[in-house]
Amino acid sequence: MRKGFDTRSLPGFGIMALLCFAALYLPIAVLVVFAFNAGDSIAVMQGLSLRWFVAAAQNEQVIDASIRSLQVAVAAAGLATFVATLAAVATTRTHRYRGRDAKIMLFTVPLMVPEIVTAVALLILVSKLKVWTGYTGLGYLILSHAAFCVPFAYMPIRARLSGMDTTLEAAAADLYASRWQAFAHVTLPLLLPGIIAGFMLGFVISLDDVVITEFVKSAGQDTLPTYMLGQLRRNITPEINAISTAFLMLSIVLIVLFYLLSNRKKT
Amino acid sequence: MRDSSDMGESKVLSAVTLAGVAKFFGTFKAIEGIDLTIRQNEFFTLLGPSGCGKTTILRMLAGFETPSSGEILLDGRDISRLGPNQRPVNTVFQNYALFPHLSVAQNIGFALKMLGRPRPEIRDTVEDMLALVQLSGRGDQLVTQLSGGQQQRVALARALAPRPKVLLLDEPLSALDQKLRKTMQIELKRMQRETGITFVFVTHDQEEALTMSDRIAVLSNGALRQVGSPHEIYNHPVDRFVADFIGETNLLTGKVIRQDGDCAHVVLPGGVTIEAQCPHAVSAGSEVTLAVRPEHCTLAGPEAPLSGFIEQVVYFGTDTHFHLRLPGGAPLVLRRQNAADGRALPQQGETVGVALAPSATRVLRD
Numbered sequence A: 001m002r003k004g005f006d007t008r009s010l011p012g013f014g015i016m017a018l019l020c021f022a023a024l025y026l027p028i029a030v031l032v033v034f035a036f037n038a039g040d041s042i043a044v045m046q047g048l049s050l051r052w053f054v055a056a057a058q059n060e061q062v063i064d065a066s067i068r069s070l071q072v073a074v075a076a077a078g079l080a081t082f083v084a085t086l087a088a089v090a091t092t093r094t095h096r097y098r099g100r101d102a103k104i105m106l107f108t109v110p111l112m113v114p115e116i117v118t119a120v121a122l123l124i125l126v127s128k129l130k131v132w133t134g135y136t137g138l139g140y141l142i143l144s145h146a147a148f149c150v151p152f153a154y155m156p157i158r159a160r161l162s163g164m165d166t167t168l169e170a171a172a173a174d175l176y177a178s179r180w181q182a183f184a185h186v187t188l189p190l191l192l193p194g195i196i197a198g199f200m201l202g203f204v205i206s207l208d209d210v211v212i213t214e215f216v217k218s219a220g221q222d223t224l225p226t227y228m229l230g231q232l233r234r235n236i237t238p239e240i241n242a243i244s245t246a247f248l249m250l251s252i253v254l255i256v257l258f259y260l261l262s263n264r265k266k267t
Numbered sequence B: 001m002r003d004s005s006d007m008g009e010s011k012v013l014s015a016v017t018l019a020g021v022a023k024f025f026g027t028f029k030a031i032e033g034i035d036l037t038i039r040q041n042e043f044f045t046l047l048g049p050s051g052c053g054k055t056t057i058l059r060m061l062a063g064f065e066t067p068s069s070g071e072i073l074l075d076g077r078d079i080s081r082l083g084p085n086q087r088p089v090n091t092v093f094q095n096y097a098l099f100p101h102l103s104v105a106q107n108i109g110f111a112l113k114m115l116g117r118p119r120p121e122i123r124d125t126v127e128d129m130l131a132l133v134q135l136s137g138r139g140d141q142l143v144t145q146l147s148g149g150q151q152q153r154v155a156l157a158r159a160l161a162p163r164p165k166v167l168l169l170d171e172p173l174s175a176l177d178q179k180l181r182k183t184m185q186i187e188l189k190r191m192q193r194e195t196g197i198t199f200v201f202v203t204h205d206q207e208e209a210l211t212m213s214d215r216i217a218v219l220s221n222g223a224l225r226q227v228g229s230p231h232e233i234y235n236h237p238v239d240r241f242v243a244d245f246i247g248e249t250n251l252l253t254g255k256v257i258r259q260d261g262d263c264a265h266v267v268l269p270g271g272v273t274i275e276a277q278c279p280h281a282v283s284a285g286s287e288v289t290l291a292v293r294p295e296h297c298t299l300a301g302p303e304a305p306l307s308g309f310i311e312q313v314v315y316f317g318t319d320t321h322f323h324l325r326l327p328g329g330a331p332l333v334l335r336r337q338n339a340a341d342g343r344a345l346p347q348q349g350e351t352v353g354v355a356l357a358p359s360a361t362r363v364l365r366d
């Protein structure tokens, strides 16, 4: 950067920054505030209370949807991370060959395919499968989410692997480790921060997915986001705010956890 | 490609034998047909300029590369097709390659753990190794908390812990500062003596090779030029490359007049005839290259047949270098040890007599 140039001295820069932050965080702040509303409105504040949190926690449908959301997110993110780890090892721990870059692209391009396209494609496939097999359980949702999450999980894992010195694996082999031992004792532990990052990314993406879930789910398989969407079409109460706020807390905890983990491993 | 130091000796125990080992990368010939015997329990150095193939030879010994042709024998067994984890040869990597997620002790015990040795044995060996590299009490530290010199010691301990038949070291001292390097040179020699393990050491630093090695192999462009003790390599270089690469050398050209056994009479371009060592046969009238070290040239009185014009005088504390121009136009560097009496030395612009020690002046093979 040129010496003497400071963006803060630009006229209007401070105001712009303030507006940007307001646009990012004000709606969330309002949402959180009204979660504590004692009244029935999401527009008029009538004193503070935890009644909507209590109401949400006692709502069978909310509990059902929350449990289902967590089940799907954990299973899908786990599956996606497993596949992404294998894919990342396969594409980085090999010499360059024709078609390797094409394979890497095949893993990352789905990030740019509009989600609605994936959703429609999955709808067609899954509805056929439901008819053929007669199975209508959560499996479809889990597999669909996993497929969607693979490229997200793949990116941090591959980044970590390609930044990792391969002489460490050579050193392990030199010190009598078989290929499997070298992977288990050297590659995997060093890769762990990338794997955790990949899992968390997949987890969060699955947790708040609406589009694919709406298209793929069978009757009575609402996840928390699709349940909330359904509620919005009827009467809106601060219960929605309370659920969202709880959701927000969960993501903040995850982000902090991830930040701590990745910083600890960097030293 | 001759191994002069093996001549006339009784059969010695060999640790590693390279028989006609060559290595191609595509069509590029990195190593050409090398025959070499590394003896048990010796400090052996591969010396040569950057890119001459030292690392490639080491990687073939370690098992990271397979020779394109030829055999590598370890205790008489061909190991050239075995993987790195299947041969009792360990490496100290140039960048150490320590495992950053493991403690010092876990790094040192890694090989024994992979070999499935019992825990108490691993613990004892790790303690011994920590003592050997003078890091006792540091076993629980993370390797990332150590200084460069300490990491180097851990890398050594880690490679020595499984007691390999041969330890390979690829320019291990090049990343250290001058002072630490001198200390580590002595340390490495001590560790080699104490463990009795054959060390194969790679360096491009001829001074380091001369001070540390039992024997040295000089390489250039993937070919072996000379193998011998530091004394042989320094005092009896077989060719122009070795003479030029090892230490400072004056190279003079001249024409042979006659040869009496090991002594050749050579006339220099200025018309002065000098005597030089020449163990190989040369015919009268042929052009040859002579090598003589600066410390084997002396200042002589004005009556000496050979004279030199002083172009520059460089003072070094322990000695003084005179850069001379000989009558035929050839440059010659002469080194003179400084005396304590502070006697006046010849100055730039003077012409002085020069004597070349006949026993230290050699006719080189081409």
Ligand SMILES: Nc1ncnc2c1ncn2[C@@H]1O[C@H](COP(=O)(O)OP(=O)(O)O)[C@@H](O)[C@H]1O
Residues within 6 Å of the ligand: B025, B028, B030, B048, B049, B050, B051, B052, B053, B054, B055, B056, B057
């Ligand atoms: N994997 C490889 N592929 C192609 N050429 C290589 C490879 N490894 C080494 N070389 C070439 O072989 C020659 C010797 O390299 P190296 O053994 O690393 O030399 P040194 O260690 O003496 O500096 C160099 O010219 C280098 O470019």
Ligand SMILES: [Mg+2]
Residues within 6 Å of the ligand: B054, B055
């Ligand atoms: Mg090298």
